[in-house]
Amino acid sequence: MEASRSVRVTIDDVAKAAGVSRQTVSRAMNGKGDISEATRRKVLATIEELDYRPSAFARGMRTQRAGTVALVLPDIANPFFPAVARGVFDAAAARGLAVVVHNTDADAGAEAEAGRAIVDAGAAGAIGFFEALDDAALAALGRRLPLVVADRPAPDASVATVRTDFLTGTRLATDHLASRGHVRLGMLDGAVENKPERRRAFLEAAGGPVVTAPPTVAGGTAGLRELLGRHADVTGVFAFNDLLAIGALRAVKAAGRQVPGDVAVVGYDDITMAALVDPPLTTVHTDKYELGRTLVEVLGRRLDGHPAEHRTLAPRLVVRGSA
């Protein structure tokens, strides 16, 4: 019978089997330090043979850094995030990094707590959709580990950013509405802290009344009722996100009016269900998977010692039935 007791194979076992020292095994694995090609291959072979797996704990203990990155976001159940997360997971896996996820519900306390947990865990880096945390706290976090924030200006020179160009996206939406003959536009803004940009972009690009509502389907229904109640001349509606837009769709249909005949609606994000509602939603598409991938690419370059980068992703308009 084989020895089936599950005793851990350590670096010393490999060293002994390969007839070298511990340190040489370490060098062979990590590719740093002087080592001849011959012994390196020999060591790698015996690692393979013994099925040696370095202890993440021991390694982390010396280096104070784990092979783990953190992903903090408001709510994975919000349809915008799963696709982003998938992009993050895939790109991280390709780099050999595990991803731990923190949901914050966009609460400042929860975001701060997530930050603490991340540094305590010794994560190699972090990717975050921080919606409530102030710049000072964010900058402080960025000083503790490589950090890239999404859809938010950099609070500090050391933190990298990836953003989708909301101004351009908004122009795409309002221009499309205008080209369909809508002269009086309104906006359904999401009641989200620290996100004044979208509203500003709308006011700058088109102008018109703005109603704020929770960024949900129910919020969109209520918001549209309020918007049309106060401004009956509005025929084109631009929503902060698709959830609000879908809620708006339901509200105008419930009021017995036609989409896009009586009022046209364009959303933002192009979540999966946007194509499935009736009428299918015209919306500004942002490549969520690509956003996720880019986020870890930028983080990876930071991990490799490069300075903080700032990328911006271009949105594009997807014309479907609602406008």
Place this chain on the structure above:
Amino acid sequence: MEASRSVRVTIDDVAKAAGVSRQTVSRAMNGKGDISEATRRKVLATIEELDYRPSAFARGMRTQRAGTVALVLPDIANPFFPAVARGVFDAAAARGLAVVVHNTDADAGAEAEAGRAIVDAGAAGAIGFFEALDDAALAALGRRLPLVVADRPAPDASVATVRTDFLTGTRLATDHLASRGHVRLGMLDGAVENKPERRRAFLEAAGGPVVTAPPTVAGGTAGLRELLGRHADVTGVFAFNDLLAIGALRAVKAAGRQVPGDVAVVGYDDITMAALVDPPLTTVHTDKYELGRTLVEVLGRRLDGHPAEHRTLAPRLVVRGSA
């Protein structure tokens, strides 16, 4: 100026400040071992005061166990999973556990690799939607760490399970269809390995032709066309999941026929978009968030030393417009 160099506060610093030994501090933190209430409070106070955070690495090194659980699932972007993931995150956070997510695309190799990564990382336990891995490998994983699998029979006495009662759910669906006067039923089965149960449940509960298609909206559209093409007398369709059902909805509408007048459709899962499509989907609701919560609850009990449990969650029918 305060000493701002970021040197780590160690357990020895706390011990010295509190006037006790290292070990006593450890005891105060972990609540195991004999310690008087008085010194325990004193130690806890100085921990607070010094803002001491134990090193996860050092701790893991001794205990060979991290404060981390793994969640393995096919694809976080599949609308079924975000809600259960959220349940997992919330319940895990309440227990002070971080969650690392592995996407497998239901590929056997990826599932095996995830398992390896999980034990290498020294996770405290794992929760998994394994769809391709064979029972032997799953049992082997269960021997390495506390494991709870979802929607699958236990491969071994040591692994816990949480399942949704698909037979009951299917009965709910077919009975409803029957009560609406549909005598000839058909099923859109998902082309998913290791999931013959749903089809069996349908055949047992109602019987009728079964067409297999990828469990996506596109698959549903194609599948329904095939089903009705081959069996024109089918008026009630039961789908493996909501994505297929939504695809079916689109196909019958595209064929110029009415839902539910000409053909009725009932889905399974009740994902968010089920309520948003037109007509809103009648479907079997499974509480995904609760599933996630239950998964970690069961894992938690396992972590606490209890034997493996087996829970099953009851589905319920949500009647909306499509049947």
Place this chain on the structure above:
DNA sequence: AAGGTTCCCGTGAACGTTATCGTCAGCTGG
């Protein structure tokens, strides 16, 4: 009053890596 328990607490060792420094052989240049 002696011996046994129980309650607290401290001491040393160990977990498995990597950083730092040292050593040794071989080679180069003057």
Place this chain on the structure above:
DNA sequence: CCAGCTGACGATAACGTTCACGGGAACCTT
């Protein structure tokens, strides 16, 4: 022929916790 250099490797010392002991004081028990 020797000083100096370089390439390849090894020995030692940490990193910060918890485990396995052990020991002293206080409290019972007879």
